[in-house]
Structures are given as structure tokens and as C-alpha cells.
Amino acid sequence: MSRLLVADDEPGLLDFYSEALGDAGYQVTACSNGREALAALKAGSYEAILSDIRMPDMDGLGLLRAVRDLDQDLPVILLTGTPTLETALEAIERGALQYLLKPVGLETLLEAASRAVKIGALARLRREALQAVGGRSVVGDRATLEASFGRALDGLWLASQPIVRASDNGVFAHEVLMRTSEVLFHGPGAVLDAAERLDRLHDLGRGVRNRAASLIEAGQLPAEVFVNLHPRDLTDPALFDPRAPLARFAGRVVLEITERASLDGTPDLTQRIRDLRDLGYRLALDDLGAGHAGLTSFAALTPEIVKLDMGLIRGVDKDPLKRKLIASMASLCRDLGIRVVAEGVETEEERDAVVAAGCDLLQGYLFGVPRRAG
Numbered sequence: 001m002s003r004l005l006v007a008d009d010e011p012g013l014l015d016f017y018s019e020a021l022g023d024a025g026y027q028v029t030a031c032s033n034g035r036e037a038l039a040a041l042k043a044g045s046y047e048a049i050l051s052d053i054r055m056p057d058m059d060g061l062g063l064l065r066a067v068r069d070l071d072q073d074l075p076v077i078l079l080t081g082t083p084t085l086e087t088a089l090e091a092i093e094r095g096a097l098q099y100l101l102k103p104v105g106l107e108t109l110l111e112a113a114s115r116a117v118k119i120g121a122l123a124r125l126r127r128e129a130l131q132a133v134g135g136r137s138v139v140g141d142r143a144t145l146e147a148s149f150g151r152a153l154d155g156l157w158l159a160s161q162p163i164v165r166a167s168d169n170g171v172f173a174h175e176v177l178m179r180t181s182e183v184l185f186h187g188p189g190a191v192l193d194a195a196e197r198l199d200r201l202h203d204l205g206r207g208v209r210n211r212a213a214s215l216i217e218a219g220q221l222p223a224e225v226f227v228n229l230h231p232r233d234l235t236d237p238a239l240f241d242p243r244a245p246l247a248r249f250a251g252r253v254v255l256e257i258t259e260r261a262s263l264d265g266t267p268d269l270t271q272r273i274r275d276l277r278d279l280g281y282r283l284a285l286d287d288l289g290a291g292h293a294g295l296t297s298f299a300a301l302t303p304e305i306v307k308l309d310m311g312l313i314r315g316v317d318k319d320p321l322k323r324k325l326i327a328s329m330a331s332l333c334r335d336l337g338i339r340v341v342a343e344g345v346e347t348e349e350e351r352d353a354v355v356a357a358g359c360d361l362l363q364g365y366l367f368g369v370p371r372r373a374g
Helices: 011-023 034-043 060-070 085-093 106-133 142-154 188-197 201-217 231-235 245-252 269-279 294-301 320-335 348-356
Strands: 003-007 027-031 048-052 076-080 098-101 156-165 171-180 224-229 253-258 282-288 305-308 339-343 361-363
Touching: 003 011, 003 034, 011 027, 011 106, 027 034, 034 048, 034 060, 048 060, 048 106, 060 076, 060 085, 060 142, 076 085, 076 106, 085 098, 098 106, 142 156, 142 188, 142 201, 156 201, 171 188, 171 201, 171 361, 188 201, 201 224, 201 231, 201 245, 224 231, 224 245, 231 253, 245 253, 269 282, 269 294, 305 320, 320 339, 320 348, 348 361
Parallel strands: 003 027, 003 048, 048 076, 076 098, 171 224, 224 253, 253 282, 282 305, 305 339, 339 361
Antiparallel strands: 156 171, 156 361
């Protein structure tokens, strides 16, 4: 027997819904407001929720937001006698299954409940199937995305990968790589996508930098440390705060900015870069050779280190054009006093080719896979 949770502050309507759904074979828990419904949901499991929007002590939209923090698949049907564009839009954004206008007829009520239970069952099966095959879960509505992103921040951890000297294969630095225990995000790219959609890149950047600082302080990241920055992190005041946790170790930190994202539109970019150097940070330009604004980024950052994109490194020992490009880049960087990292080295043949082309530093699975730091 499917269990339904029904919330409405009008006793007559609550009795009608409960009786009609009970007669149709559902087990109904009736609540007079969202707060009661949320408590019932935390105490038991339900296949669907039907809730009025306007209620005292947590309305239907508040209940919907709270539900999405707990369960992204649970269908929620919202009912209202005073529809507005604002509530309708939020209902859609928050992932309500349906938005019904009162008075709701018996046939409409039963059809909505039946559809909600079936869709909820299908969503659960889909998620189980994805987990069984190791596939990527899809985060849909904004409320679900917000809840999942919050868990991703809570579950944030860092992997580290060594960067070695070409001269002796000794460790020059470690790059820290963002990871999360939140299963709904398959890889760091999905976390970054969510942060961009939610306009929370600053929160994510601060989380990464603060965790890196904790690992450095605990002595778990010896040598230099490369920390990735999204270009939008350059507009975060916390990055420039000398009291920030990572700023205390700025002399050991290389801030790595990707060439894959544009720096266009960053206000006062030159001054911001100068301020970072005043704090003691050095800068690296990542993914050189793969981006769309390399010259602009290069001139703006004047980096101490550049990292050649792994697309240039893969199979370099078999590709004379790649070897020529890498040698030219390395020669120019040497003239400018810039060190070059060959990223993505996986074979001894690739290593020999990039060393012969003049790369100072090497990174890739040949020297170490990313492992959890600390």
C-alpha cells in the first residue's frame, strides 16, 4: 500500500483529501501545516506528498525546499486557491511535480496521486540502475542542485599529484585536486558546473583553498603546492585577504589559473594579479595550448610557470609537429624566465621526448596518480 503525506490547514479539505485517497487504497498521513508534514517525513517513508501552498508555520513552498534537502526523487504536488506567477515559477524551479488549482475535483486528485506514485517509483529505480552500472546521476531542479551542492561542499576533499623535476625526477611540488564524497557529482567538472549554475564559485574556491591550507599546516603537503583557481575566483575578496588561511603559506603556493576559461571581464585584473604577488603567491597558467585566449591570459598573468596541456603531450614521441611546438614554447618560456611543466606524461617515451624538448618539470601518471592528501 502506497503511503501519501497530505498537508492542508483547512480541516474540511484535509478530511476530504484523506478520505478520498484512503478509499482509493492509499495509506494517508494528514498534517495541518508544513512543519508537521516535515516531521512526519523525517519519521517515516512516503511515496508522494500533496501540500497546500498557503499554510501557517511553514508553507508548501517551504516544505518543498525542505523535502529536496532530504530526497530529490520524492514527488511533491502543490495545491493553491490563490495562484500567482511567483509561486508557480518557484514551484517549477524547486521541482514540484504538479501545481493544482483549488478546488481540486476527486478525479483530478486521484489521477495526480496515482501519477506521482508511479513517477516516484520510476525515479528510484532509475537511480538504483545508475548506481548499479556506475553511471552518472543527473541533478535536475534547482532545489535538488542546491542540496546536492551543499553536501558536495561538506564532503569536499583534496587529492594530490606530484610534479617532478626533469633533471632528477625529484618532487618539486604537489598539485591539489578537488574531489567530493557527494555521489551525485561524477567528478570535479560536475561540481564546477553546479557552482557556476548556482553562482557559488566563490564558496567552492574558498573550500578548496581552506582545505589546502589545513593540509599544509598539518605537514601533509611537503614541498610547493599548486592550487587551482577559477578565473572568477579573482573577484573574490577572500582570495586577497592576508588573514585567509592559505595566505599564511603564500610563499609555498602557486595559484594555477586555467587558460580554458577567459579572463575577459575581470575588473582591475592587473592590480589583482599584483596584489596576489604582494601576498607572496606565484602564478601558473594551466592548459597552455588548449585555451581560446592564451596570449591575453599570458600577458595579463605574466606567470612564473606554465603547464602545457596534456593534449600536446599525449603521443608526443610519435608526433614531430608536437615535439616542435613544445620545443618552441619551452625555448620562449626559458627566455622569459618561465618554467614549463609537461602535464599528462604517461609513458617513458613521452617523458624522454618532452625532456629533450626542454620542459623543466613533469607531471602525470608515470610519476604518480592522484591520491587522497592527508
